[in-house]
Amino acid sequence: MRTSQLYLNTLKEAPSEAELTSHKLMVRAGLIKKLGSGLYTWMPLGMRVLRKVEEIVRDEMNAAGAQELLMPTIQPAELWQETGRWALFGPQMLKIKDRHERDFCFGPTHEEVITDIARSELRSYKQLPVNMYQVQVKFRDEIRPRFGVMRAREFVMKDAYSFDADFAGLQVSYGKMYTAYSNIFTRLGLKFRAVAADTGAIGGDGSHEFQVLADAGEDILAYAPDSDFAANVELAEALAPTTPRAAPAEAMRDIDTPKQTTCEAVAELMGVGIERTVKLIALVGGEAEEFFVVLLRGDHTLNEVKLAKAVGGEFRFATEEEIRAVFNCPPGFLGPIGLDTDNISVIADRSVAVMSDFVCGANKPKFHIAGVNFGRDLPEPNAVADIRNVVSGDPSPDGKGKLELCRGIEVGHIFQLRTKYSEAMNATYVAEDGQPKFFEMGCYGIGVSRIVAAAIEQNYDERGIIFTQAMAPFALAVVAVGYHRSEAVKTAADQLYADLKAAGVDVLLDDRNERPGSMFADMELIGIPHRITIGDKGLADGLVEYVARAGGEMQKIALADAVSFARKQLA
Amino acid sequence: MRTSQLYLNTLKEAPSEAELTSHKLMVRAGLIKKLGSGLYTWMPLGMRVLRKVEEIVRDEMNAAGAQELLMPTIQPAELWQETGRWALFGPQMLKIKDRHERDFCFGPTHEEVITDIARSELRSYKQLPVNMYQVQVKFRDEIRPRFGVMRAREFVMKDAYSFDADFAGLQVSYGKMYTAYSNIFTRLGLKFRAVAADTGAIGGDGSHEFQVLADAGEDILAYAPDSDFAANVELAEALAPTTPRAAPAEAMRDIDTPKQTTCEAVAELMGVGIERTVKLIALVGGEAEEFFVVLLRGDHTLNEVKLAKAVGGEFRFATEEEIRAVFNCPPGFLGPIGLDTDNISVIADRSVAVMSDFVCGANKPKFHIAGVNFGRDLPEPNAVADIRNVVSGDPSPDGKGKLELCRGIEVGHIFQLRTKYSEAMNATYVAEDGQPKFFEMGCYGIGVSRIVAAAIEQNYDERGIIFTQAMAPFALAVVAVGYHRSEAVKTAADQLYADLKAAGVDVLLDDRNERPGSMFADMELIGIPHRITIGDKGLADGLVEYVARAGGEMQKIALADAVSFARKQLA
The missing domain is CATH 3.30.930.10 (Bira Bifunctional Protein; Domain 2)
Incomplete structure (x- = not known):
């Protein structure tokens, strides 16, 4: 098709309501x-x-x-x-x-x-x-x-x-x-x-x-x-870590965390990795409204769908009031040590279950504890399960490489x-x-x-759309620079257009009487994947220019080879 | 496509609500x-x-x-x-x-x-x-x-x-x-x-x-x-007749028409062609409610669109009461003779205007008049116009032959x-x-x-639809009789099907395990325009049968020629 026959109406500005x-x-x-x-x-x-x-x-x-x-x-x-x-x-x-x-x-x-x-x-x-x-x-x-x-x-x-x-x-x-x-x-x-x-x-x-x-x-x-x-x-x-839990190496000690209520802040204060911290989330489950807690690594987030499966039912987050009643401590400093585990179930994520010498809340305001170990400082968790969202770098569940x-x-x-x-x-x-x-x-x-x-x-840049060949309104644009003033350009462009069409190429001939920059901008905006430019200067040497919308260098090719070149690009 | 892969569900009976x-x-x-x-x-x-x-x-x-x-x-x-x-x-x-x-x-x-x-x-x-x-x-x-x-x-x-x-x-x-x-x-x-x-x-x-x-x-x-x-x-x-009006040849005479109130009945009684009769239609036009009449040949019908154009406005049919008031005669015996043409306009159709010695109502109950002539027995009509529907045999308005x-x-x-x-x-x-x-x-x-x-x-017969090739769901059906019991039929049919597809033919292979009559009936009902039948008997002589849905003789053709034969039929 020729641009002069195509209904084409591009805009400089997008409507203000368009967010995406x-x-x-x-x-x-x-x-x-x-x-x-x-x-x-x-x-x-x-x-x-x-x-x-x-x-x-x-x-x-x-x-x-x-x-x-x-x-x-x-x-x-x-x-x-x-x-x-x-x-x-x-x-x-x-x-x-x-x-x-x-x-x-x-x-x-x-x-x-x-x-x-x-x-x-x-x-x-x-x-x-x-x-x-x-x-x-x-x-x-x-x-x-x-x-x-x-x-x-x-x-x-x-x-x-x-x-x-x-x-x-x-x-x-x-x-x-x-x-x-x-x-x-x-x-x-x-x-x-x-x-x-x-x-x-x-x-x-x-x-x-x-x-x-x-x-x-x-x-x-x-x-x-x-x-x-x-x-x-x-x-x-999230697969269970394959490396077993290391033996305890540190003694438990209180850490003064006057303003640090998150694992991130505590890790930063202590100068340790956040993966050494454990956070506790207090929950209330089932019709019986049983209070229970889960333990996650500081850098992980709770996956509620998985947890619901693990506990076999619905649950909700505990209120601050409920938390204070159990821990006698405000949120931000909670930890699993000293919990009444006969009555309060502790579910540890798989990643937590293999940790040793970890950092967690001290259950007293403005303090955390470092060097904490299951078995030595607190009982083993009542249950270990996959209750977190995967993160980039986790092993793929199918055993093939890592997740992104x-x-x-x-x-x-x-x-x-x-x-x-x-x-x-x-x-x-x-x-x-x-x-x-x-x-x-x-x-x-x-x-x-x-x-x-x-x-x-998925495919755009600052100049506009980058369509894949299968979806593009046209596979190839031939931009004829000076079509309306140069007989040579007109003749060459018309012939190339006819030859491309005969070769079965889904081609758009831009035969408008517009500035070259404006024609290029339109072809780029509407995302035509391949472009051949014909102009007087190149024609003098029998050359035209090819460029791919997705990027890459502009190439000079012989006009005589343009059809076979285009077919190769489109193949 | 193969019938075994096609969703095909034909019915013996149409729903009772279907009229067309x-x-x-x-x-x-x-x-x-x-x-x-x-x-x-x-x-x-x-x-x-x-x-x-x-x-x-x-x-x-x-x-x-x-x-x-x-x-x-x-x-x-x-x-x-x-x-x-x-x-x-x-x-x-x-x-x-x-x-x-x-x-x-x-x-x-x-x-x-x-x-x-x-x-x-x-x-x-x-x-x-x-x-x-x-x-x-x-x-x-x-x-x-x-x-x-x-x-x-x-x-x-x-x-x-x-x-x-x-x-x-x-x-x-x-x-x-x-x-x-x-x-x-x-x-x-x-x-x-x-x-x-x-x-x-x-x-x-x-x-x-x-x-x-x-x-x-x-x-x-x-x-x-x-x-x-x-x-x-x-x-x-309806063009004006090209032959002029003939001179009066008959004397006016009353015809006794005790029960004949239509031109048809009068013509039959008199033994003359209905085209010798003239009927009068009484109308009331415009806001002024002016009574007027139109004259049509007995075998013609009024075209209200044309009449509205001729009189330049709307009109309605006169009531029997209005008719009796003007003619002092019941409908069925009305005619243009003796009308007060100063006050009542008479519009004659072009066909009527060239008639002579015609038959019309006598304006008295149970009588018509024959041998009536404009100019001699009644004034020329106030207007002559095309106010009738064309009939088969009328000259075409473009001068080329006759209308159907x-x-x-x-x-x-x-x-x-x-x-x-x-x-x-x-x-x-x-x-x-x-x-x-x-x-x-x-x-x-x-x-x-x-x-x-x-x-x-436009195209059906007692066996079903007859699709044109361009619209048919498939251009050609290959009916394989005995596909499920004869290896020879199966082999030949599968090969012919593959060859026809390779030749670009829009072919349906009927490979169902059904009675031949039922397969033929389905292919006819759904209107496939061409059919080739493969069966054991013909195959023994290397022959298959071809028949066109639209009619024509069944032809025996060599299986080896079937693809080229089909392509010729489809060309």
Whole structure:
């Protein structure tokens, strides 16, 4: 396409409400335009990107044996009442009355509709497995839509649903989707991780999130650079240290800490590493309201999900009043020494359990104690468990190298729903033994429009977006400097453009009558990954210039070789 | 694809509520499935058809220089209030309140949104012309949705909007869309006509409907088989007869018509052609309530649109009381003789004006008169005009051959909106002279999902759908008879399937373990245009069978030639 034919409208300034880089850049590049709160038009340039993402998604879904269908966006309330989600979904669901005052919603997701289809269409085990998907606009009435298309109210989603005869079948279907998703994000050229995740509101058993790695992400992930391991930081296991506890070497002694109420401050005062300190957290658990404490290394943080699992139930933080009643000491100076361990359970994190000669609170105001040892100065903990968040440098739970932490943006989510929906909606098939059985279901979502924003969060610089080739609105820009005043430039540019198109290159010829700087800036802002510049000066020597958007030196190449050169760059 | 991998679920019986053939066949073939009133899921087989239509639409829109975008389906009420259509659109528009109780609608069309985009994005004449389109789900809350996807509430539409600097530009943009639409329907393989049309609710000046010809159509069209002329029957001009009026040859005489109150009955009684009779229709026009009459040939019908134009205003049919007051005679025996033509205007259709020796009512009960002549027996009419509907055999208004009548289904509509929306929303650009000017707009719709139903209405038989190659879910079916019991059939079928796929043929291999008759019936029902059958008997002689869905003899062809044969059929 020629820029003169393309609807291109870039802006110098981003709207003041845009907080996120991707939001700013998408508006400035003219990919999207706001219609209302959480409502965006995908302008022609953005639409090219969106459709490229869509087509890769379709391609991999089809390759995985899923079949595309299209369900209505408007769904009858009755189906949602069957699963109880009409009430549960809350105000995020856009509820609608039609002209006959019947209740409908603008579908935020389609489990109910697809299960309704399955229970009338899929009658026999012979028809299974089936996986159906759609690429569709969804609506979720976010209370505070923001971040552009990252958290819009109306957005494009790919949602797929699998139906299997049994759990083993579901696992096969789930595995195919896991692979398809990995293929999709790989083909899109994104750095991503599939992480084990909580299932959240959709319900069911196993689940993975696909996270595009980007500093602006809301989720913190732990991953192993040397392996496929990745998990939401809340779920990653902190392995037990392999080195055993050293024998006590120091005598216990009080440390005067008049103002030091944190491990950091105490370690700094003492001139020791914070990993030599232990902090105590006082908690109250269960219906019986039992007071208990946990011990963590000073540089670690409590993982409440893990602790809840370790204690087998819910708990809350103790109030200052409760703490003073037990310790007769204000928070900031608490420690495990002298505790009534017959009545107060002590749970130590795995890292704490192997410590010796450590520093902790003295249970008297303005004092800590150093040289503390389990067995000698206080009893062994009642329990040792993994109750902390992993940190960068922890060994990877899969035994392959060390963990790193990063932020991610969730762009895909796959769930093993099991029989949650089929039971609620009485969706059965006739099994091989002639008996009706509930479908084993999976559901698989991709935020198609969100991918574009996430990709930009991962790849941009001060000049604008850096699209990967698979997602770029055009793979290559030919910038013709002086197209409107130099016959030589015009002839060469038109010919190169025609040759590139004939070679199957997705090329944009910038044939505008603009200053070179402004043309370059536009091509950089909108993120075209490759650029060839044609100008009078180079042409005199039969040369054009090539530069990659992602960086690297500008190269002079022979005009005659430009097509083959470009094809090599794009390969 | 293999049938064993395809979600295929055909039905013997159509739902009882389905009135239209296309509705019945689409449900039976498993193309669509009902979710609720006017809400249909496009099942995988139907989705293949829908996406083929979509892609042809996109391809031709892009080729015409239009650019795809995607506007939100949910639109703020404020924009619709600017044009006044929030109130005007009525209950067909699905109105919605979001969680903050703000008013929105599920867009039935997008003139307001695109005009809002234009007024902020298109600032200079240098940016014009622009044509943008989207392929999107729309919702119109039909009071009685029926006919399946033909008149569904939720449907897929392609809507395009053009912005030009002046009317001449609009006409160019309009012409491009006219051509693009013609290309689309031609490529889809449909018999269609572009007809001049009234603009209806969308407003503006020029407009054409694109009608797929089918007996089930709601609209009646007049078209010239020898030319491009086509018009809605209400709008086609009935040319004035070229033969002049013959001189009177008969004397006036009363005809005893005791029970004959229609021209048909009188002509039958007299044994003359009905085209020798004249009927009088009594009307009351304008605010002044003036009584007037029109004369039509007995075999013609009044065209009220034309008459309103001829009299320059509105009119109504006279009541029997008013008729008796003027004629002193009951309806059924009225004629133009003896009328007080100073006070009662007589408008004759062009066909009547050239008649002589005609038959008409006698203005006395139970009598007609024959041998009546203008000038001799009654004054010349006060006016002669084209006030009738054309009939089959009328000369084409473009002078090329004769008209035929047929029924059509509207699948596309293009409008010259002019400045209706740009004025209402104050959408201007800066013209070359530096002055702000309103955009000249056009809008262009295609009922993408309706096309599928219309195509089926045009092409089906007692065995099911007959898809054109461009729209068929698969171009060619290979039916393997005995795939599961004959190694020879399995080997040959798998090889042919692989070879056809390698040759780029959109092929479906029916590898199910079903009776041959049931496999043939399914392939016929779902409308696959070409079929090759492989069975043990033919294979023994190295032969397979080919048959076209649209008809024609079954042909035996060498298995070795099957790929090249198929490619020729598909070319």
